[in-house]
Amino acid sequence: MTAESRSQHLASEQSEYLFPWVRPYYDEPLVMSDAEGVWVRDIEGEEYLDLFAGILTTSVGHCNPIVQDAVRTQMARIGHTSSLYVTEGQVEAAKSLAEITPGQLKTACFTNSGTEAVESAIAAARLYTGRHEVVALRLSYSGRSSLASHMTAQKGWRLPFGGSAGIVHARSPYTYRSPVGHGPEATDLFIDDLVEVIETTTSGKPAAFFAETIQGVAGYVVPPPDYFRRAAEVIRGYGGLLIIDEVQAGFGRTGQHWFGIEHWGVEPDIMIMAKGIANGFPVGATVTRPEIAEAWQGPSISTYGGNPISMAAMRATLDIMKRENVPARALERGKQLRAGLESLRDQFSWIGEVRGMGLMQGMELVSDRATKTPDGDRAGALLGAAKAERLLIGRGGLHGHVIRVGPSLLITEEEMDEGLKRFASACVRADG
Ligand SMILES: Cc1ncc(COP(=O)(O)O)c(C=O)c1O
Incomplete structure (x- = not known):
């Protein structure tokens, strides 16, 4: 069997043995086999520069040797306990x-995914306030459980049945549109609009307002500077809590601060x-003030949440x-990336806007800058062209028309230069 046919063979076996929703990027799927830092190799031996980091996840680089050591050492000691036992690893990670x-947020619970972290946050807010309704944002992405998919507000990502009672959506702070x-x-x-949604689609007693600091899957929608301060005032005025989703924007990604929300002093x-x-180890975290956590007495268990191996990976990563x-x-590095993308915008009229913060930068593609018509086809072409240039980038937006970049936070200046060079060549390929 040739190397090329191994790739195709695996892709067709994936379609046979896995649910269709486990759908890879690219018509000719990329079968990843090895990686180091910002570099990924496919099964054919081709090397790619990874500016998407497995959806903004390999924060300290693929196969980071320090994380590897921590995991290996932990595996050799104890690999599983369940949440029924105290472990040093979980306490130290917390x-x-x-x-x-920020501030008083110090009490955590650990789960296996962002989706479960969302679920835990909503449960905690409901238990603490004794209320049910939650205001989320249109265009948000919150995960793939029944609740999280209905907090999600993009038609493609919502499960196509019913909805989740008590979840309403306010206007996204999407200034470009x-x-x-x-x-x-x-x-x-x-x-x-936030006020109107609370006044007209809830009982006026919401448990919480839930928002990503930068809407990731929406295509890196950055709110205007005063938005979160005022939104916090609104929800607190109605007696509800402010829940902030830092799944994509957290851990220094937006530059200068550890968490996106800190940019706005909220x-x-x-x-x-x-x-x-x-x-990349499966960890979700929900963090709150002690008195809010107190309201959730359980009983509740998590078989894998706070798993010793994931906790070891988390501590090493932190x-x-x-x-x-x-x-x-x-x-x-975000300034360098931003400057590179802005110079591409000056060259290609189909780049409508470059936006983002730190190492979370994207560009919205349009067929015409005046009408701002979203151009998902061009984004698809650019994604493919980047792959041909051996560059991995991501995609988002309601129409799949926003290109997203989110590399390892340890990316070097030279690696970023190389990425921008490949990006420029990909834009030339996708032009016309
Ligand atoms: C902002 C945000 N919240 C929650 C989630 C859900 O995380 P997970 O895929 O780990 O369940 C995601 C996933 O992309 C996300 O981007």
């Missing part, structure tokens, strides 16, 4: 996390994390991130 979470532009009027529009009541927290000061690194 303490390490509490060192960087706001009818009143980027200025203070846009913030007024988004906040007025302290949430509950915060959730996953992805970059453990460099140690590296702290030592390397990844918020500062992401700020610097």
Whole structure:
């Protein structure tokens, strides 16, 4: 069997043995086999520069040797306990996390995914407030459980039956597509809509307002500067909690601060994390103030949540991130990335907007800058062209028309230069 046919063979066996929703990027799927840092090799031996990091997840690089050592050592000691037993690893992981979470947020529970972290946050808010309704944002992505998929507000990602009672959606703070532009009027529009949604589609007693700091799957929608301060005032005015989803934006990715919400000086009541927290090991975290956590007495168990191996990976990942000061690194490399993408926007009229923060930068593709018609076909072509240039990038947006970049937070200046060079060649290929 030739190397090429192995790839095709595996892709067709995947379609035979796995659910169709486990759908890979690219018509000719990429079969990954090895990786190191920002480099990934496929089964044919081709090497790719990975600027998407398994959806913003390999925060300290693929196969980071320090994380590997921590996992190997832990596996040789004890690999599983369930949440019924105390482990040093889980306690130390929670303490390490509490060192960087804002203000009074120090009490955590660990799960296996971002989806479960969302579920835990909603349950905690409902138990604490004794209320049920939750205001989420349109265009959000929250995960794939029944509740999380109905908090998600993009038609393609929602499970196609029913909905989840008590979940309502306010307008996304999407300035590029706001009818009143980027200025203070846009913030007024988004906040007025939040108030109107609470007044007209809830009992007026919501348990929480739930939002990603930067809407990731929506295509890196960055809210205007005063949005979260005012949204926090609104939800607290109605007696509800502010839940902030940092699954994509957390752990220094947005540059300068550890968490996206810190850019706007707002302290949430509950915060959730996953992805970059453990460099690819399955960890979701829900963190809150002690008195909110107190309201959830259980009983509840998690067989794998807080698993010793995942906790070892998380502690090693956090140690590296702290030592390397990844918020500062992401700020610097983010400027480099942003400048590179902006220069591409100056060359290609189909790039409507470049946006993002730190190492979370994207570009919205349009068929015409005046009408801003979303161009999902061009984004598909660009994704494929990047693959041909041996570059991995991501895609998002309601119409699949936003290109997303989110590499390891340890990416070097030279690696970023190389990535931008390949990006430019991909744009030339996708042009026309
Ligand atoms: C903002 C956000 N929240 C929650 C989730 C769900 O995380 P998971 O896929 O780990 O369940 C995701 C996944 O992409 C996400 O982007």
